[in-house]
Amino acid sequence: MSAHPTSGLDEVVHQRHRLGILTIAVESKRVEFGYLRTTLNLTAGNLSRHIAVLEEAGLITVEKGYEGKRPRTWISITPRGRDALAEEIAALSAIVDSLGSRDRT
Amino acid sequence: MSAHPTSGLDEVVHQRHRLGILTIAVESKRVEFGYLRTTLNLTAGNLSRHIAVLEEAGLITVEKGYEGKRPRTWISITPRGRDALAEEIAALSAIVDSLGSRDRT
Numbered sequence: 001m002s003a004h005p006t007s008g009l010d011e012v013v014h015q016r017h018r019l020g021i022l023t024i025a026v027e028s029k030r031v032e033f034g035y036l037r038t039t040l041n042l043t044a045g046n047l048s049r050h051i052a053v054l055e056e057a058g059l060i061t062v063e064k065g066y067e068g069k070r071p072r073t074w075i076s077i078t079p080r081g082r083d084a085l086a087e088e089i090a091a092l093s094a095i096v097d098s099l100g101s102r103d104r105t
Numbered sequence: 106m107s108a109h110p111t112s113g114l115d116e117v118v119h120q121r122h123r124l125g126i127l128t129i130a131v132e133s134k135r136v137e138f139g140y141l142r143t144t145l146n147l148t149a150g151n152l153s154r155h156i157a158v159l160e161e162a163g164l165i166t167v168e169k170g171y172e173g174k175r176p177r178t179w180i181s182i183t184p185r186g187r188d189a190l191a192e193e194i195a196a197l198s199a200i201v202d203s204l205g206s207r208d209r210t
Contacts, residue, residue, distance in 0.1 A: 006125030007146050016119050020111035023200055041112050089204055092197045095128055099194055 005094040012057045013088045017042060017050045022085045025060060025077040033073040051075060059084055110199040117162045118193045122147060122155045127190045130165060130182040138178040156180060164189055 013019060020040045025031050037047050054060045059081035063074045077085070118124060125145045130136050142152050159165045164186035168179045182190070 003146060004125050004129070004144050006121045006128065009121040009124075011121060014119075014121050016111045016114040016116060019114075019200070020109050023111065023204060024109070026204065039109050041108060085204075089201055093201050093205075095124070096194055096198050096201060099128060099131065099190075 005091045005098065008091050009088065010084060012053060012059070013084050015050070017046065018054055019088065021047075021050060021054060021075070022059065022077060022081060022088075025075055026082060026085055030063065030074040030076040033075070036075070054081070057084075110196045110203065113196050114193065115189060117158060118164070118189050120155070122151065123159055124193065126152075126155060126159060126180070127164065127182060127186060127193075130180055131187060131190055135168065135179040135181040138180070141180070159186070162189075 013022060017040060021036060024036060024039060033044075033047065033051075036042075037044055040047065042050075051060065051062060054075075055062050058078060060075045060077055063076065065072050065074070118127060122145060126141060129141060129144060138149075138152065138156075141147075142149060145152065147155075156165065156167060159180075160167050163183060165180045165182055168181065170177055170179070
C-alpha cells in the first residue's frame, strides 16, 4: 500500500509560514525581510524564527547589508530549497487531485 | 495587496498528520483508528493526540464500540470539518497553481 501523500511532507517546509517564505523566495533572486513580514502578516520575531529553521536546514541563505544607511536583511532560496519546495508542491498537488477527482455529493 | 495564500491556512487543519486524517475521513462515512494508524504510518499515541486536536476543534467526531469482542474506535468528519478541509484544499490549490503557472527556468 503506497504511503499517503501527507506522510511524505517535510514539516520544515510544510509549516504554513515557512511554506509562505519559500513560495515567495522561489519567485526571485532574493527577497527582503520587510517585504516577507508584511506579505505574510508576521511579527519580526516570528519571521526570524522561521527563517532560522529554514537556514539551519540549508533551504535558504541569509544576507545582511545596507540600503543607504538602513540595515537590510535579504533571504535567497538555495538549490536544496528549490528541490524541497518542488517535493512539497508535488505532494500537495497529489492531495488536491485526490480530493478533486472524488465525486463529493 | 491580497493576503498570501498561506496566511489563510489553519494550522489545526494544515499540520501534515491532521491533514492526512481529514483527507482520509472525508472519503467515507467513518474510518477506523487502526486503518488511519497504518495508512498514515503513525504511532497510536501520536494519532490519538492529533485526533484529540481535531475533535476539540469540532472537525471530527469519535465513536467507541466493539467489533465482535474487540474494542474499536471510529472517527467521522463533521460538516464543519468538511468546510475546513475545503478551505485548506482551496488555499493549497492557489499555492500549487501560483507556482505551476510561473515559468521555472
